[in-house]
Every structure is written in C-alpha cells, then in structure tokens.
Amino acid sequence: MKICIWLIIFLQSGYKEILLPITTTDRKAIHTVEITQIGKFGIVRKARTNIPQHLHTGIDIKRPNENYINEYIYPITSGVVISKRTDGPYAQLIIEHNKEGELFWTVYEHIAGIEVELYQPVKPNLPIARFFNHKELNTHGWQFDHFHFEVLKKRPISIRSTQSNPERLFTSYTLSCFTENQLQQHFYDPLVFLDEQM
Numbered sequence: 001m002k003i004c005i006w007l008i009i010f011l012q013s014g015y016k017e018i019l020l021p022i023t024t025t026d027r028k029a030i031h032t033v034e035i036t037q038i039g040k041f042g043i044v045r046k047a048r049t050n051i052p053q054h055l056h057t058g059i060d061i062k063r064p065n066e067n068y069i070n071e072y073i074y075p076i077t078s079g080v081v082i083s084k085r086t087d088g089p090y091a092q093l094i095i096e097h098n099k100e101g102e103l104f105w106t107v108y109e110h111i112a113g114i115e116v117e118l119y120q121p122v123k124p125n126l127p128i129a130r131f132f133n134h135k136e137l138n139t140h141g142w143q144f145d146h147f148h149f150e151v152l153k154k155r156p157i158s159i160r161s162t163q164s165n166p167e168r169l170f171t172s173y174t175l176s177c178f179t180e181n182q183l184q185q186h187f188y189d190p191l192v193f194l195d196e197q198m
C-alpha cells in the first residue's frame, strides 16, 4: 500500500520522460532523427515575399517512414495545448511544458489531422497530429514533406484570435530572429535539447 502511494506521488511529481516526436526504431535515440537539407537550427533563411531574411528557429524533421497516410507526430513530453491553428500548410500546435517548475514550450508546424483540443493535457505516447498525407502534399507543395519543430525558452507571444482561427492564441518568434543573440535568447537548439534531456 505504502509503495503504491509513493508510486502515485512519484508519477504526479513532475517525473517527465522526454521522447522524440516521431516514430523511429528508438524514440530515445537522437541519431534516428533525420533533418532536411535546409532544416538545421540557426541556418539563414533567405527573404521571400512578405518574409524578411531570418534565422531558422527550429528543425525540419524528415518523415521517418514511408508512411504517406498517417505518419504520427507526438509531443516530446507531457504538457498542455495552449494554441491550435488548423489552416492548411501552416497548421500548428503550441504546447506548454512544466519541468520541475521551469516552463518551456514546443511548436509543431506543417501538420495535419490534429487529434487534440485546446487546453488538452498531452502525453508523449499519444499522437497529437500527423505529417501531411500524399493528397495534402499535392495541394500544399512537397516542400512541406517534413514538420517544423521548435523548443522555446520564452513564452510565445499572445495574439488576438480571429474568426477563421479561433483557437490560435499564441504565435512563436519564428520569423523575428535575425541575429544569433536573438535566436539564443528565445530558442533551444532542438537536437541539443533532446539529446541532453532524453
């Protein structure tokens, strides 16, 4: 009985496993993650229409398996969904995590088939979304055959939601990091973070 109580306290007391957000042979092995050619953290992203040149604030994770139907995406650890954007290629989830009183946030972007609600608690063993399927890639473009993953040191920016995106309550600093200093202030390098925490 006593052991049981301790186990419950242990499970509730911030013990949080960190796992890779994708299905690989070992979700605790960083070498099983593949990044796209221009998907590294901190790489310079050239200016495009309406987007100034900026540093890449996350990593672009390649589809780990040849699954173009339901290649799942998972939260890296338990947390709560604080923002949900469901529109097309920029669909996004932001999750808040509390690690022994210290907050950090993860962002999952270019995703589809979102399976979670706003404010829902999540765990790393249950999918929150999936990579685009074949049809969605044909619609949005095959440059989205990856998902963009960020780990934030700072709370995302609170925004006013709109009628078309009522549950999009926060936005990241994705397009506003122009210097190495700004990047380091706001973001962890996801690969380093995962490697250290897993």
Ligand SMILES: [Zn+2]
Pocket (backbone or CB within 6 Å): 039, 056, 058, 059, 060, 147, 148, 149
């Ligand atoms: Zn990216």
